[in-house]
Amino acid sequence: MTHSFFCANVLGDCARWARRRNFTVLQAEFDAGRLFIETWAAWRADPQRCERLHFVAVGPLTSMDLPGVLAEQPTLSQLLIDAWPMPVTGLHRLEFENGRVVLTLAIGELQSLLSKIWLRADAFYLRLLQVDAQLAYIAKSLARVAGDQATLCAEAHPLLPRALKDAGFICDETPDGAYVKARFAPRWRVRRHEPPLAFAIENLTPPTKFSKDAVSASSPRMLRHAIVIGAGLAGCAITERLASRGWQVSLIERHEDLARDASGNPAGVFxxxxxxxxxxxxxxxxAGFLYALHRWSELERAGHTxxxxxxxxxxxxxxxxxxxxxxxxxxxxxxxxxxxxxxxxxxxxxxxxxxxxxxxxxxxxxxxxxxAAICAAQCKAAGDLLTTRFGTEVARIDRENGTWTAFDTTGRALAQAPVVILANAGDAQRLAGLHGHPTRGVRGQLTILDxxxxxxxxxxxxxxxxxxxxxxxxxxxxxxxxxxxxxxxxxxxxxxxxxxxxxxxxxxxxxxxxxxxxxxxxVAFRSVTSDRMPMIGALADETAARADAPRLSGAWPLDLPRMPGLYGAFAFGSRGLVWSTLGAELIAAQIEGEPWPVERELAEAIDPARFLLRALRQGEFG
The missing domain is CATH 3.30.9.10 (D-Amino Acid Oxidase, subunit A, domain 2)
Known part of the structure; x- marks a missing residue:
């Protein structure tokens, strides 16, 4: 397999990823990194390439054997070997080229994982290994995550064209018959939920009342601006993950410096x-533990202590x-x-x-x-894209004309942006106005022995x-x-x-x-939920959900209305060290419409809307 194979068959046309912000390739089954490395090489060689390349590879645990060095790409092969994760099932996210090339390894049984990963694929490469009985299921699973006009290249199989056509793909003829090529162009609705899309910031109206941000919002790039409330583990992790994608971040903290609540403890165990x-x-x-180790190593490699x-x-x-x-x-x-x-x-x-x-x-x-050292390193890594405001309490947030504004206790506007992330532990549910007050405070006292x-x-x-x-x-x-x-x-x-x-x-x-x-x-205070799981992700529009309660009584999480541009990362309890970095990556992926770094069922288990969903299903608003 060569670069030309990838460009001609999997990608279809290099113009498809030209100047795009994100482009996603999904491979099933994994081939020890060969196609990923060739895709990476093609991306490197193309001056018109996309800003960020996501490559998601699904394969069994046996595919986690350490890959070998490809003779034609020894440098890229070695970089992959050096980053290779522990051989455990689940999703592993590896980053290269300063985060511009991202490999997500989905390790487990193919049929199961295809129903759990959540992404919008622009191109598929399918290797068929004894899947005759599952072809229809696999084709439907691919259709569930296919982007508009997504291309597909698969090893030839006599039953595959029919399965693809039934799932909404149009198959093209191939001269040699060794491969099946197709594109996703359904003539009818083939899925209940659209796969992830980026938050539509380019179409927002720039703010007019807040002159400092009005100037910065004059270009689409500057509209990639987020307000993060809370400068502990959750907020600093989000700051770094968004800044790594070119976002400006306004970080607001009620204390006089970073990491002053539970994140200010002398040490924490992970x-x-x-x-x-x-x-x-x-x-x-x-998943959180392994991703935190990866990101911490990257911070240290970049010179942060x-x-x-x-x-x-x-x-x-x-x-x-x-x-x-x-x-x-x-x-x-x-x-x-x-x-x-x-x-x-x-x-x-x-x-x-x-x-x-x-x-x-x-x-x-x-x-x-x-x-505290993690928080400092993450904020330093954000560089000039970060603006901090310490000693300032956010009393409320409001959204008007597609722009969120954070106000202090005197009613003065502190910052404006299309996106707000609440990472302020126990105070987050007050700002968000969450139904049923699902979080509680926990006092934790440490003892230091000299x-x-x-x-x-x-x-x-x-x-x-x-x-x-x-x-x-x-x-x-x-x-x-x-x-x-x-x-x-x-x-x-x-x-x-x-x-x-x-x-x-x-x-x-x-x-x-x-x-x-x-x-x-x-003494420090933490925030927990009744199910002891964190609150990470897009916040629901609870007013709209209540008004539509009868229809939503049988809803799934993706059915719920959401507050545009409002996200939460709080209620980490005593697991902030292992959850904060992964939670930040999940939120950044949701904002950008990228592949999620965890299976959808895991994301739903920490969805801030899960308590609202439970209330709707139990008829509490009927």
Whole structure:
């Protein structure tokens, strides 16, 4: 296969991606990176290429074997090898050319994943491997995500032309008969929902009352301007992800600097979760963990400093039965040792550097990191595209003529933009006016030990509580989980609770009884939902939904009306480190009409409109 094969067959015509902002290719099944590398090379060679090339490849776990070096493209091959992810199922997003070439690996069973990925494909390449019985299903799945006049090239199969025609494709003759070529041009409606489109910013009316932004909004490029409210992990991640796509960002924070609430803790632990079943929460956390590692490495490669550990993280099981069940799940799910390793009590003791109470499992790439360092690096990476406004509280937001305005407590306009993202934790539901107030506040108190029996701890320990060795005889422990408690003062009872829970994992701490009044600590507040999942994505137009409640009683998430240009990233609870970066990428992809970085069912599980959808289905507005 050569560049000419890609251009003549898969792409159809190089003019199709010329000067476009985004162009998406979907490949099923994956071929160890060969077509991706050839597509990448063709993109590099074309001066009229699209701004961003997305390549989505679907394949089984066996296709995650490390690709080899293509003789004709050794440099690009090596870049792909260096970025290759851990061999676990799910979606993996890899970025090249400063984010202008994006490879999303969708690893799993083909028929299942084709129904879960969400994108608008401009070109398809289909390799057929024993799929006779599923041809009709595959063709319909491709039609579900096909853009207008999307081209398709597939290996020849006698039943394929009929399946494609039934799904809305028009097949073209090929001289040699080795391939089937087609384009998506349905004569009837073949799907319930249109695949993702970019938010239509070019057609908005520039603001007239806010002179500073009115000037910057005079060109379509400058209309790519977003207001982000909240400068913690969520807001800074969104700032970096939008700026990487050329967006201007106005970041507004009520405190005097970045990372002053829970994101200001001295350190936080980052790790995925492994449960007995591969639940939605486990899959989302796995995706977030892996994507965060990728982005943090990219920030460090660009010269930004992240204060973090690299020795791994140890989770202590709740019981011996729990340890056995998780070890069985690790084996059943085929999770590799680069991701997680079950350990007995002796091995756990060796890893920890001191006795542990029970067996557990070890995450080689888990650890601790400074949230504030992440926030600083992300904002620095945004460069001149970022404008910050600290010490300013947003009292309300309004939309008029396609433009959002953020106002302070005196009614003064702070910023205007077509897009607003609420990343301000517990205050987000107030600004958004969410039905049923689905989020609650949680007070968390940390305890810092200056000198203790934990001084020899080698790696962070988590379980029912956590202990993080920060060096110089300093150990961070925590954290309390006080729902609806608004007390900002450090409490002795909180210190006692933290130390008792850590002692249940690390017995050497059991006899340690410092005077609570001499202990240092910190109090911060987090936001959580009743289902303990975050709120990430486009916010619903709840007024319109209520007015149309009878029709929407059987709605799906994509049926709900949305507030144009309004998004949320909040209620991360204690998982901001593993969810914030992935959440930011999801929101940026939704705004730009790009392929989503997670399966649609995962995105729906964190959709801010899910509580409204539940109320509609239960007839609460009838």
């Amino acid at each position: 790790h995925p979760i492994v449960w007995r079943d591969d639940s939605i929460a486990a899959r989302l956390t796995r 992240l204060k973090r550990s690299h020795e791994g993280l140890l989770q202590i099981a709740d019981s011996a039965d729990d340890a056995r069940a998780i070890a069985s799940a690790i084996k059943r799910f085929g999770l590799p040792p680069s991701y997680v390793i079950p350990v007995d009590e002796d091995e756990a003791t060796r890893l920890a550097g001191q006795p542990v109470a029970r067996p557990g499992w070890f995450f080689p790439h888990g650890g601790w990191i400074s949230p 000198s203790s029996p934990l001084d020899g701890l080698r790696v962070p320990i988590v379980g029912d509580g956590y202990a993080v060795p920060l060096g110089a005889h300093c150990t961070l422990t925590g954290a309390t989980y006080d729902i609806d408690d608004i007390n900002t003062q450090i409490q002795s009872a909180g210190h006692t609770e933290n130390l008792e829970r850590v002692a249940m994992m690390l017995p050497d701490l059991a006899g340690f009884e410092p005077t609570p009044e001499t202990l240092e600590g910190r």
